[in-house]
Amino acid sequence: MQRAASGLLIAMAILFIAAKSYAHVHPAIGFVQAFAEAAMVGGLADWFAVTALFRHPLRLPIPHTAIIPRNKDRIGDALAAFLRENFLVPHVVARRMGRLDVAGVVGRFLARPTERMAGRLRQGASRLVADILEAMDEERLGNMAKGALVHRLGALNLAPLIGQALDAAMRKGRHEGVIDAGIGWAARTLESQADLIREMVSQRAGALMRLTGLDEKLANAILDGLMKLFAEMAEDREHPVRKRALDGLQNLALRLQHEPEMQAKVARIRDEIIANPALQKWIDGLWEQGRAALLRVARDPEAVAAGKFGEALRQIGASIESDPALKIVINRFARRAVVGLTASYGDSIVRLVSETVRGWDAGTITERLESAVGRDLQYIRINGTLVGGLVGVAIHAADLVF
Secondary structure (H helix, E strand, O other): OHHHHHHHHHHHHHHHHHHHHOOOOOOOHHHHHHHHHHHHHHHHHHHHHHHHHHOOHHHOOOOOOOHHHHOHHHHHHHHHHHHHHHOOOHHHHHHHHHOOOHHHHHHHHHHOOOHHHHHHHHHHHHHHHHHHHHHOOHHHHHHHHHHHHHHHHHHOOHHHHHHHHHHHHHHOOOHHHHHHHHHHHHHHHHHHOHHHHHHHHHHHOOHHHHHHOHHHHHHHHHHHHHHHHHHHHHHOOOOHHHHHHHHHHHHHHHHHHHOHHHHHHHHHHHHHHHHOHHHHHHHHHHHHHHHHHHHHHHHOHHHHHHOHHHHHHHHHHHHHHHOHHHHHHHHHHHHHHHHHHHHHHHHHHHHHHHHHHHHOOHHHHHHHHHHHHHHHHHHHHHHHHHHHHHHHHHHHHHHHHO
C-alpha cells in the first residue's frame, strides 16, 4: 500500500508535467493540470501527516513530528487508563458476566463436544502437557516429586490417625471381624505347627515322662486345650479372653492418640519404613509409572476422551445442563471469580500494560503500531491525492466562471 500511494503521487507529478506541456492544445487540458497539481498537494500533505505520526519526514527534526515515538510513555499510560476505566471495572465486568451463561457453555461442551472444538482443545492441551513433561529434566523432576512425597510421608503423624481409625472401627463394631480373623489365624497356625509343639514339650519333659509317654499326653492336652479355647472365643462374643483382647485394642487406640511415647515409637517405625531401600525403589517405580501414564494420556487424548474419563465428563455435562439450580451456582461462582480477579488484579494488569509500553524502544512501538494501522494510513494518502485533485478541478472551474 505504501508503493501504491507513492506510485499514485508520482503518477500525478508526471500527469502535471504532461498537462502543463500540452496546455495550449485544448482548454480542457487545464482541468487535467489543475487536477494533477491539487492531487500532488493533497498527496504530499497527507504523506507528511502520516509520516509525522511515526517519524521525522525526510529525517528533518520538524517540530511536532515523530509524535508516537516521542509520546510512547504517555500513550502507554493513556491506554492503561482507558482499559482500567472502561473494561477492568468490577461493576462493568459483573454486568457483562451476568449476560453470559458460562454453565450452559461448559455443560454443552462436556455433554456434546463438537468434533472440531473438542479436537482442537484436546490436541492443544495434550501438546502443552506433553511438551512440559518432556521439556523438564526427568531426573530433576522425578527427584522433586519423590522428595515431596517422602517429605509429606515423613511429616505425617500416623499414630493419632491410626488410633482414631481404630477407635471409630470399634465404636461401629468392625473390630469383631478383626478379632475373629486373629482367632482363626491363631487356630490354623496352632494346627499346622502341632508337631513342633509336641517336639518342644517332649524336649522339655523329663526322661521319666518320655519313658512313660506322658510327654505326648501333655502335648496333646495343651493342643486340645488351646484349640478348645480358640473355638469358644470364636463362638462366644462375651468370652473373658476375647474381652481382654478388646480392652487391649481400646487401650492401644487411646495410647496412639494421646501418649507421646507411643507416638514417638510409631514415628520411628514410620521413618525406618521410609528409609527402607525397598520403599524407595517402590516410590521410584511409582513415579516412572505415573510419568509414563501422563505422557500416554497427553499423546493420545482421543483414547482418554473415549474411555471412562470421557464418559464421566459427558455425564457431568448432562447433569449441568439438566439442573437449573446447578447452573445458577456455577454462573454465580464464575461471575464472582472473574469480578474478584478484576478487583484484585485490575491495577496489576493496567500497570503491566503501562510498563510494557514504557519498556519498548521507539523503533519497536513505531513498527508495531504502523504494522497494525499502516494499511489504512496509506489509504488516507490515496484518498488525499484523489480528493485534492477533485478540489483542484472545482477551484479551476470556479476560476473560469468568475
